[in-house]
Amino acid sequence: MLPLLSLLISLVTLVVARSSTGTDVLVIVSAEEQKDYTLFFEDLEGRGYDLFFREPKAEKPVLLDADVPQFHHVLMLASDTKAFASDITPQNIVELLTKNVNVVVALSPKQNLFYTLAPEFGLVPPPPGTPLISYFPERTDPPTVLPVHVAPGPIVTPNTPPVWFSGIPFSVGNSPLLVPILNAPSESFASDSDSTTESIVESVEKGGEGLWAGSSLGLVTGFQVTDGGRALFLGGGAILSDAFANKALPDGSSSGNKQIAHDVSAWAFQESLVLRIDETSHHVVNATEPKEYYTTNDQVVYTTKISRWNAKENEWEPHTGVDDLQLEFTMLDPHVRTGIPEDLARPGTYSVTFRAPDRHGVFKFIVDYRRKGWTHLKSAITVPVVPPRHDGYPRFLSAAWPYYAGAVSTSVGFVLFAALYLAGETKEAGKKKKE
Amino acid sequence: MAPKSTSSKATTVSPSSNPVLALWKSYNEQTPDRLRFIDAFLVFLMLTGVIQFVYCVLVTNFPFNAFLAGFSSTVGQFVLTASLRSQVDPENKNEFKEVSPERAFADFAFGSIVLHFFVFNFLG
Numbered sequence: 001m002l003p004l005l006s007l008l009i010s011l012v013t014l015v016v017a018r019s020s021t022g023t024d025v026l027v028i029v030s031a032e033e034q035k036d037y038t039l040f041f042e043d044l045e046g047r048g049y050d051l052f053f054r055e056p057k058a059e060k061p062v063l064l065d066a067d068v069p070q071f072h073h074v075l076m077l078a079s080d081t082k083a084f085a086s087d088i089t090p091q092n093i094v095e096l097l098t099k100n101v102n103v104v105v106a107l108s109p110k111q112n113l114f115y116t117l118a119p120e121f122g123l124v125p126p127p128p129g130t131p132l133i134s135y136f137p138e139r140t141d142p143p144t145v146l147p148v149h150v151a152p153g154p155i156v157t158p159n160t161p162p163v164w165f166s167g168i169p170f171s172v173g174n175s176p177l178l179v180p181i182l183n184a185p186s187e188s189f190a191s192d193s194d195s196t197t198e199s200i201v202e203s204v205e206k207g208g209e210g211l212w213a214g215s216s217l218g219l220v221t222g223f224q225v226t227d228g229g230r231a232l233f234l235g236g237g238a239i240l241s242d243a244f245a246n247k248a249l250p251d252g253s254s255s256g257n258k259q260i261a262h263d264v265s266a267w268a269f270q271e272s273l274v275l276r277i278d279e280t281s282h283h284v285v286n287a288t289e290p291k292e293y294y295t296t297n298d299q300v301v302y303t304t305k306i307s308r309w310n311a312k313e314n315e316w317e318p319h320t321g322v323d324d325l326q327l328e329f330t331m332l333d334p335h336v337r338t339g340i341p342e343d344l345a346r347p348g349t350y351s352v353t354f355r356a357p358d359r360h361g362v363f364k365f366i367v368d369y370r371r372k373g374w375t376h377l378k379s380a381i382t383v384p385v386v387p388p389r390h391d392g393y394p395r396f397l398s399a400a401w402p403y404y405a406g407a408v409s410t411s412v413g414f415v416l417f418a419a420l421y422l423a424g425e426t427k428e429a430g431k432k433k434k435e
Numbered sequence: 436m437a438p439k440s441t442s443s444k445a446t447t448v449s450p451s452s453n454p455v456l457a458l459w460k461s462y463n464e465q466t467p468d469r470l471r472f473i474d475a476f477l478v479f480l481m482l483t484g485v486i487q488f489v490y491c492v493l494v495t496n497f498p499f500n501a502f503l504a505g506f507s508s509t510v511g512q513f514v515l516t517a518s519l520r521s522q523v524d525p526e527n528k529n530e531f532k533e534v535s536p537e538r539a540f541a542d543f544a545f546g547s548i549v550l551h552f553f554v555f556n557f558l559g
Binding site: 400404420 | 505
């Protein structure tokens, strides 16, 4: 019985907690829509997530209880719903993100509270009721259902086939925290599907002004919160749906919807591209313990260890191959800014030796590593840098020997002078006495 | 004030023909031995001071405290010795009535010892 139990436990641990933050997912979706996403939910459960479903208007389970998040991830798929329960507000969603809860939000052509939430992240949706439309490539589907080419990026698996999309685009702001994942095809535009020709003619007359069109519009865009939480905005929940996952592309091959649903949820739920700083240390060369304060011009060694979350193995592993990590030694301004090369003998360890500036004050070792899609790494250690103690300066320098010799010769000269002077005086006194 | 006194080469050139030589001759003849001895020490101090200053300008002023100590020891010793010279000069007797030559030397020795104390503290 006991071996069986332990086997069961090991099996459970094998499956559970593939995300670096936790397994509990709250899915806010209406009962009818829930049936559209069975493949996606199966995929999530297969990766060890515990799904909790909630109707948009149901009061329970709550997002936050006494300001404590109740779930590790929140999936807002109720895109067609107009009214939500009282605790589903933009403020609460932002609150969740600051508490390292990951949020996936699906927008839709129908206006709801997410239309006010998205602009807070630099994503501006078009006017309500204007879905993305494209007449290319030629196909039998309605113009609002279009295949989108997947551009290579750090988040999606390379060579993902085109994916079916239906929903709205949004203009992507220039916030550095935004991570574009899927952009609209260049020949697509957002328009009221009943009057596309009219609106195009109208906007052509205005020189294209006011037309939501082109490949700079986002369809799936991530947002990396500085504290580690991740938000993912979908132009439409349909991209995750069973219908699109099973729908063949115009050329007959299968679509990449299943793949992209897997990839973007892995990113949003902090499975992939998750980094952390395990430890940082600093000391002078040839020492091991950090000094309480450093002296100007000390040779200082700074070492940091970076780990990456491995979702398959369910553990943190050393993150190798970062060649653009930088260390700043700052007092208001960086006095030293240097790259931290990888210590090849110890995987995941990055170490640099530098000379402390010839300037005393309170300095900080700062590592601030932000790359699109990756968790931001930030570490700051404050250390004082003091001038040498009064006996800490170098002494008896060879360059100073003329000065030493000058001082000694003056002293010796004084002694000799005094001796001879006094000798002469006694001689003179003797002379005088003789006279 | 401090002409060369290290050598007393007898010159055969006529004194009246050259004022410098005349000055030199009269210095040798009219200055007491004691004052000429003091002058010799003053010249020595001046030369070591000049050497240090030239070294500082041409080679390095690092470490600057050593330069200050070495150079100021020669300057300070020069000042003290010059004071001694003016006080023991028999011609200045009227100006320093209350200062006997022994008292002048004691002042000189005390001042020098204090000076060298500071110099060696500052030199390191």
